[in-house]
Amino acid sequence: MNQGPISSYWEKSALSQTDICIIGAGIIGLSTAISAALAFPDKRIVVLERGPRTMGATTRNAGFACFGSASELLHDMEVLGEDKALAIAQQRIKGLHILRNRFSDDHIKYEMHGGYEIIRDKEMHVLDSLDSLNKQMSQITGIESTYTVLNRREHRRLGFGQSVQAVIYNPLEGQIHSGYLIQAMESKAQSLGIRIEYGSNVLEIKENPKVMEITIQTLLGKYSMISKETIVCTNAWISALVPQIDIQPGRGQIIVTSPIENLSFTGAFHADEGYYYFRNIGKRVLLGGGRNLDFEGESTHEFASTEIIQHALLKMLQEDILPGKSFTIEYNWSGIMGFSKNKQSIVQRVSPHCIIAFGCNGMGIALGSLIGEQVIELLS
Numbered sequence: 561m562n563q564g565p566i567s568s569y570w571e572k573s574a575l576s577q578t579d580i581c582i583i584g585a586g587i588i589g590l591s592t593a594i595s596a597a598l599a600f601p602d603k604r605i606v607v608l609e610r611g612p613r614t615m616g617a618t619t620r621n622a623g624f625a626c627f628g629s630a631s632e633l634l635h636d637m638e639v640l641g642e643d644k645a646l647a648i649a650q651q652r653i654k655g656l657h658i659l660r661n662r663f664s665d666d667h668i669k670y671e672m673h674g675g676y677e678i679i680r681d682k683e684m685h686v687l688d689s690l691d692s693l694n695k696q697m698s699q700i701t702g703i704e705s706t707y708t709v710l711n712r713r714e715h716r717r718l719g720f721g722q723s724v725q726a727v728i729y730n731p732l733e734g735q736i737h738s739g740y741l742i743q744a745m746e747s748k749a750q751s752l753g754i755r756i757e758y759g760s761n762v763l764e765i766k767e768n769p770k771v772m773e774i775t776i777q778t779l780l781g782k783y784s785m786i787s788k789e790t791i792v793c794t795n796a797w798i799s800a801l802v803p804q805i806d807i808q809p810g811r812g813q814i815i816v817t818s819p820i821e822n823l824s825f826t827g828a829f830h831a832d833e834g835y836y837y838f839r840n841i842g843k844r845v846l847l848g849g850g851r852n853l854d855f856e857g858e859s860t861h862e863f864a865s866t867e868i869i870q871h872a873l874l875k876m877l878q879e880d881i882l883p884g885k886s887f888t889i890e891y892n893w894s895g896i897m898g899f900s901k902n903k904q905s906i907v908q909r910v911s912p913h914c915i916i917a918f919g920c921n922g923m924g925i926a927l928g929s930l931i932g933e934q935v936i937e938l939l940s
Contacts, residue, residue, distance in 0.1 A: 566781040578604045581787035583762050585609035586618035587924045589793035590745040591932035597752035599936045605754045610761035620895030622848050626733040627652035629677040629830035630707045631686045650700045655930035667744040668736045673827035675733025679726040719824035721883040735828045772913040791915045796898035807898045811858045813869050814848035816891035897922050907934040
């Protein structure tokens, strides 16, 4: 029996053509869609997402609203140069301002408990550079001391292990609930008339003289969509559709404990140049990272956990973060981040009808809203 075409007349005539098609419904994709709808209210905008909901890193991250620990920024200055490192930090701060202006703190469960960094023996050299770092950062943050060392009493109150020699505090960082963030972004997008199509896996994009032809796989089969402008926001998967753009995947593994009575800290913490990160979720502790233990193995698109990193995370919880505390691991997941070679955002037109928007490098919450605004500058 002839199955017939996948699209009905109604779908073909009204839903298979659009002005702006955004591929990827993560933080950058939805941020871009919202910015586009606000800038061009008369344009038809559709967002395509391959999964039943956004996957990658958007709802599988740690929920940090941060712009960089002291050791990370110092490392970036050494590798990238001071100007580029400071520019990256400034972009993250600007992106967070846009995010919080767009959504209420209550809607995304934003909590400004501050950002911290634990300093162990191998990181003690960071303390020697705080004065110079604060002078440089004051040009961006507007405060004299972005990073300060907690006094001994405040340090002890946090209850960390003896391996933690010092704790650096940054009053300008916070944390969010990633699930409520994406929910708020979806609601905002739909209120602006943006169509979000989940379960729409883009197989190919093909440049035509006047439009982009997008081949999409759904449960019903394949069909094509025509778009005047196409914006690829698939983060670690960008290279699958735009091979000339070199974005490498990086898996982040995360564990979350059972509730802990009398948990002695709140806030978002980093360690070891940002490769480890932990925070409270109410009375629970979330800990993630360890990618630097196995860069090759963690450069993958596979959602999984590995013994080497899980062991390191559990050891850090037991010895550094929650010494003497009883807990079990109740949640365990991984997310896939994307990384550029120079840690720079990439927002550029790659063909007459196609733009790529990438800016994460592990900082999608901070950079997503800014990336969306930068896309609009190109569209304009």
